Amino acid sequence: MNRESFAAGERLVSPAYVRQGCEARRSHEHLIRLLLEKGKCPENGWDESTLELFLHELAIMDSNNFLGNCGVGEREGRVASALVARRHYRFIHGIGRSGDISAVQPKAAGSSLLNKITNSLVLDIIKLAGVHTVTNCFVVPMATGMSLTLCFLTLRHKRPKAKYIIWPRIDQKSCFKSMITAGFEPVVIENVLEGDELRTDLKAVEAKVQELGPDYVLCIHSTTSCFAPRVPDRLEELAVICANYGIPHIVNNAYGVQSSKCMHLIQQGARVGRIDAFVQSLDKNFMVPVGGAIIAGFNDSFIQEISKMYPGRASASPSLDVLITLLSLGSNGYKKLLKERKEMFSYLSNQIKKLSEAYNERLLHTPHNPISLAVTLKTLDEHHDEAVTQLGSMLFTRQVSGARVVPLGSVQTVSGYTFRGFMSHTNNYPCAYLNAASAIGMKMQDVDLFIKRLDKCLKAVRKEQSKESDDNYDKTEDVDIEEMALKPDNVLLDTYQDASS
Amino acid sequence: MNRESFAAGERLVSPAYVRQGCEARRSHEHLIRLLLEKGKCPENGWDESTLELFLHELAIMDSNNFLGNCGVGEREGRVASALVARRHYRFIHGIGRSGDISAVQPKAAGSSLLNKITNSLVLDIIKLAGVHTVTNCFVVPMATGMSLTLCFLTLRHKRPKAKYIIWPRIDQKSCFKSMITAGFEPVVIENVLEGDELRTDLKAVEAKVQELGPDYVLCIHSTTSCFAPRVPDRLEELAVICANYGIPHIVNNAYGVQSSKCMHLIQQGARVGRIDAFVQSLDKNFMVPVGGAIIAGFNDSFIQEISKMYPGRASASPSLDVLITLLSLGSNGYKKLLKERKEMFSYLSNQIKKLSEAYNERLLHTPHNPISLAVTLKTLDEHHDEAVTQLGSMLFTRQVSGARVVPLGSVQTVSGYTFRGFMSHTNNYPCAYLNAASAIGMKMQDVDLFIKRLDKCLKAVRKEQSKESDDNYDKTEDVDIEEMALKPDNVLLDTYQDASS
């Protein structure tokens, strides 16, 4: 509403009240202005009404929402379904242009602003989360794996001879495939066992660089966040090797933004050595739907090169999600989530420790892993071949999601490469184990339910091992409402094995 | 977004594009300004994005949406559920104040504007629909019956001696009860049969006025829209009687806004005689949810008196619905709906006429009823006592809604008054019949499906009458997907009888 509208309003109802309302409107506008001028995440989260006003204002700046627009092109932001238009707040043109995913669209000033502001906010949050010297980043509507691929494809043009990517082993398919998809040969560096932890074999890395010749190495591809007992790579040392040999360094920081330790490693790596880009998932760090990642780095022009490597426009949906989320939370809200995650990590550790001891098992000592924990399943493994997998299956049917059992001796072939001891990040870990993680947004209730259900499942598996009949075990158990899903688990074994990989 | 925000935006993306977006914003604002300045329904319906922008702008003028508000009263527009807040576009304070449902609320400038504008738009539409000299109206969040009660209660204060309301009979419970609830004694004037039509018995009305004495009559309570074969009351003549005897005249125009004939009657009545207020349903005339009515009239101060009679605040929900609807449709959209309704009326007449002749029945000749039609059910009635009711039940289970069968001889007692021939508006209509209406929003598909299903039902009832077995009839019928609900109907007989009354 403009000045004339307010004047007309004053004639309809009392001027004093309209003025009061008009005044109130200014506080919303004030917040919007601050955001546009500073490009920083507001400290306090915005009210839903400010947020929707802002999105509405941006949307009407896009040509598909012009009241008088006539479109005679092949891409005019027309929408067939009102449901679809509405769920996107009428942002239809996506982000970017043929030339560059960060570029401004003439037809869509609003979407372009949305894109710029989102990237700016995200940069602010990365700094806040610990990588203070990051200089540029952008949201890309692809998950972490494909985003890593894009980084590798960009490096290809700078390193024409390169054929190999050096990669300290981590048993997760996407990041492995990201190298294959980009057309490079992954050179797997096995981890070394230090206490219970699996850590980067720095000597092997350097030896491999020398063996292959630095020019033939596209980059070192390291990892922060990972399942225990693997721990984040020794980023500082890797960064120094990269600097020394002039090799790029791409860090897979998938769900590391939520951990100050992971972020600190990146910050330190960049300070003492070389990190070209680090890639993180939107959904895992910002509690938004799957499908976006942030590519960030310390060298403005390299990050721009990557963004120019993306051919064509792209979905604005992940950017919109993270924008809404950050504006709702504010930086204080996000910090609070980080703090709570850390507390939940301690709580989860303690509860698992207690439970494991009651079953003669042990929480692995992995102090370098700030997110994931592992507890041994030795007693299960000894008695019965399939007991470990069965436990996984039982947890799955009891609606425990994300718990991951790792049996010994699993072998898997991914894109032609064979991994022994797959899922455990090493050929031969000393024992089977179970993983659980404290990720952002976890609640105490998650931990409590998990511990309770794990307890029951362990008890049940034990009983079965002691040859007690299935009937008896059902009777002795105190069934509660959460357990209504309880039923023979064997049928799910195959399913589960597939599920947990 | 204000000037500074746009300036900041220009620094983030190209100034030319932002300016283009800013320009586009002005066309939305232009529409809003026109609305506020003129208070008229826009000719062309608004885009959803203009509409939502407008509602959003109004809502942030209410104190419950002030970012810095602190509330220390007993009614602060707090909302527990975000779903609820959102579905009301964050308008929480309702409309009106203790003193007057049309009054402005200091805490809620936005809701107050919404209320004023809605009333203004609705007034505009009533004029457009044919009552050109209407001077004031307001939306009240009560259905037609309770709104009539409010009118009667208002009149009570002006006519202390009055005990009776003269009411040409129409067999619909709400309008009858509206008089009982207000504490008056309805004086029922039986209709006279002219051809097939049931029409106002003017002589009886005037005789009754004289008999009771004008001062003891609160008002004449007449009706426009009604089920055939009753037709709208002779409003002109009634208005003249009212003028002559100094008796107020309240018109129940329930679903008459959609018919130019009904509106013309009101216009003429007011021109030649006296009409104090006419009341119409929101849902039946404007295709919004049940729950609101419009009280309108020709004397500004009397309408204000009624609005001041409503004690306290009221729901803004019906006002919001009709505002959204009228702004979406525009006056052109509403006119189009009126035109289509008229066309559907002709189409429905023709189709029913054809069908009825095939069954040796007859479309009653009721040219004065512009909305409702009646077709005889003589042949059914002759053979079998319950056949008429059974037909109604069969239509109901076949998802024909709104068709209404009227058997002979039904007797009903409402609030202590006994009506013979209830549903037929007269003690003894010559034959049983079926009603169907062409109301606003009806589609050709409604008519076609109705005719098809009626045909099948009539066929089925006939067969049963001819003692053909139920089995045979099922086999001969070509079942289609719409008919999947087909099943024994007798169980529903009682249900239906209840339903159709």
Add this chain to the structure above:
Amino acid sequence: MNRESFAAGERLVSPAYVRQGCEARRSHEHLIRLLLEKGKCPENGWDESTLELFLHELAIMDSNNFLGNCGVGEREGRVASALVARRHYRFIHGIGRSGDISAVQPKAAGSSLLNKITNSLVLDIIKLAGVHTVTNCFVVPMATGMSLTLCFLTLRHKRPKAKYIIWPRIDQKSCFKSMITAGFEPVVIENVLEGDELRTDLKAVEAKVQELGPDYVLCIHSTTSCFAPRVPDRLEELAVICANYGIPHIVNNAYGVQSSKCMHLIQQGARVGRIDAFVQSLDKNFMVPVGGAIIAGFNDSFIQEISKMYPGRASASPSLDVLITLLSLGSNGYKKLLKERKEMFSYLSNQIKKLSEAYNERLLHTPHNPISLAVTLKTLDEHHDEAVTQLGSMLFTRQVSGARVVPLGSVQTVSGYTFRGFMSHTNNYPCAYLNAASAIGMKMQDVDLFIKRLDKCLKAVRKEQSKESDDNYDKTEDVDIEEMALKPDNVLLDTYQDASS
């Protein structure tokens, strides 16, 4: 999705996962079943997804949402605007029928269920809130005032001689007008001053009953929740008088559900004497938009009579709001809100007490009022005529809503009755004062902001009184963002006087 759909789903993705999803669906269905079977508010609030599933399931049971429906009536639940349909979850038919607002609609089984369940839930909550022996209640889409009117209109039919309503004075327009609108003569009983409190004059009530004659008294109309220093009426004693003289008793419990004290009074009144109905606001007690009330009582058939007195259908909107709210909160959530309100009341008392003492004012001692507080404005009043009103105006422009200043000597005429000392519930309260209340949903932040702003305003008014220039006062004040609205307040004086009445 039915059995066949799930089977088809199992063929598309893994059967084990579909079964897991199907299992999960059952927990939603379980909650819905419990609700329908027990008709009680669930202890724990429902998830938004269960809630929306439930509403969706109900909505498709209404004929306007039948895929194969054809409508040939005058009220078919057609909706012109998709926005409107959506905001009502496609419930279009409203609640009730011509005969009864609680009746079931043949065309709308879903809406009918919604209505029944809502009334059942609300009854459960009224019991939980303290009126354990309530037997029946219903939600009516009218605010408290009009709902009281409906009660009075119902009583009229049972007490043909009655002309008067005995009403211990409370200075709020709606409840006064509710009697006028119903056509009765309010007999005002002035309150008596006990300490700081204004309490019911029982002797005067009884004397008036005898004077007028019980048969000529429609009912006693008492009040619980009110602004201090008035306190809830002596309900027990009034109920005994009613029982003794055979006079109905209607209680205005506007925002009393939130206070265990008010509810206890009603419970006790009903136990020892007579209460026919008690009426409460939906918005003030359940944090939903303005526009609904609950009419409740201890005699099933009398409550049904009232519901049958409402002529015609009504809006389902208030019922839907309270249903969504209660299902979201659960009874635990509602109890938590009640508990927090009580705590805020103590906090507000303490903070006001402290502040008032700093200004040589005094928190009035009103222990019987559980919601509203009053603090004297003696020092203001002494110096300057308009200072009290100006304080109100200053608070208003500083976005303090709900604070209410009560100057001495205000006279107001409502519907022909003149009230001296209007707003203070008595002709001559000893001093001017300011009201603040702790209502459901109030946050500590509300209290803190209020105290801070009140402090500033009092300081400013004092300074002005001490003839210090306006300029000086602006300079000395530490302006913060909340204060940006600060500006000359005199222009608003008239406005405010209007606003606070």
Add this chain to the structure above:
Amino acid sequence: MNRESFAAGERLVSPAYVRQGCEARRSHEHLIRLLLEKGKCPENGWDESTLELFLHELAIMDSNNFLGNCGVGEREGRVASALVARRHYRFIHGIGRSGDISAVQPKAAGSSLLNKITNSLVLDIIKLAGVHTVTNCFVVPMATGMSLTLCFLTLRHKRPKAKYIIWPRIDQKSCFKSMITAGFEPVVIENVLEGDELRTDLKAVEAKVQELGPDYVLCIHSTTSCFAPRVPDRLEELAVICANYGIPHIVNNAYGVQSSKCMHLIQQGARVGRIDAFVQSLDKNFMVPVGGAIIAGFNDSFIQEISKMYPGRASASPSLDVLITLLSLGSNGYKKLLKERKEMFSYLSNQIKKLSEAYNERLLHTPHNPISLAVTLKTLDEHHDEAVTQLGSMLFTRQVSGARVVPLGSVQTVSGYTFRGFMSHTNNYPCAYLNAASAIGMKMQDVDLFIKRLDKCLKAVRKEQSKESDDNYDKTEDVDIEEMALKPDNVLLDTYQDASS
């Protein structure tokens, strides 16, 4: 609601009405079952309520919506913002798994079903649109360019020697960059001029294959939809060359689904020769937001290979959009849109033809291009260097979007390759021209406004060329509301040049 819930419902309201509602529910379920069983686009579009019921049912099958779920993994589908959850209908887990974008997710049976069904529906529509023998396809949440890159990356693994991609020139950056990004060297084949049309130089293609050696050619990358006067490539002949030389063939069918001619070319190419995959935009063909594409082909296993090449999960957002859209439209709705597009193409042709003749210009004769038209701007070009660009700028500021002026002699370097005559698909087209297209969803109003505004702009440019002062021109023009954006256009020249490229 399950059986028990309905039974409980029958006790609350009449059994007959509940059964009627229950029956009605079955018709929704019937549609859902058909969809899941057949996997085909329904002929008639679904009602919004069926659609939302379906999405809701799917969503509650995902573990993040399980009421009893406890999550202890790193990716649990938690959502911080309710707005975000809602806009995705609570589908949070995205689609695909580490191994394959088409794979099923154990944690998300609902999202997995959504993904399968969407791909199945889209396949059905591709057949319906003309490529009857397509065997597999999948939606990928990347725009056309990146999707082409993914195809090329997949081919890399099958053709280790390949370095080149043969590409008949089309001046659009994304598709050119898609090859660069994949790490291949584009070999540009210049088009030949036939009449006004620019067509594939088949001889040059074949010669280039022979010159480079088939093994060194990754694939031929051809194009269907394009701006006139270029026309779709000679797909049949190219497909034969590919078959003969054993070279893969990837078709960029960006907005070709909407044209039966483009689809026919693909069908024919596959029949007589070799087409490995064809890629089309979601937004341009299905009126959804930018950000998705469909990769389709005739060899099931090759399409699967591509889907397995995508490393990791991906956004479900584009799939959800196209699913909603197709279910809303139904195949009949989509066919109607295709038919209207064709009609609009004729209408646009005729209108442009008329207008151009009035200005002594000519509609280029490009019968092979079914979507885009070009009209000469000879007269502009002769007089004044910048007149052509200025026309573009004027159209832009007048809210004509998508019109594209192509001046002579523009030179552009993309990723190191220099294109002469850029935008015109050839080094030296005979004249400057203007493009307009009839794309799906275009309305007659778009054409009429375009013609009107183009007329005004041409008139204005002419006048300027005739040295008439700017002032005069403003005065003589009849300004209407659409023209309010009218202002000096020169400032926008640079902007526009950027915009139109």
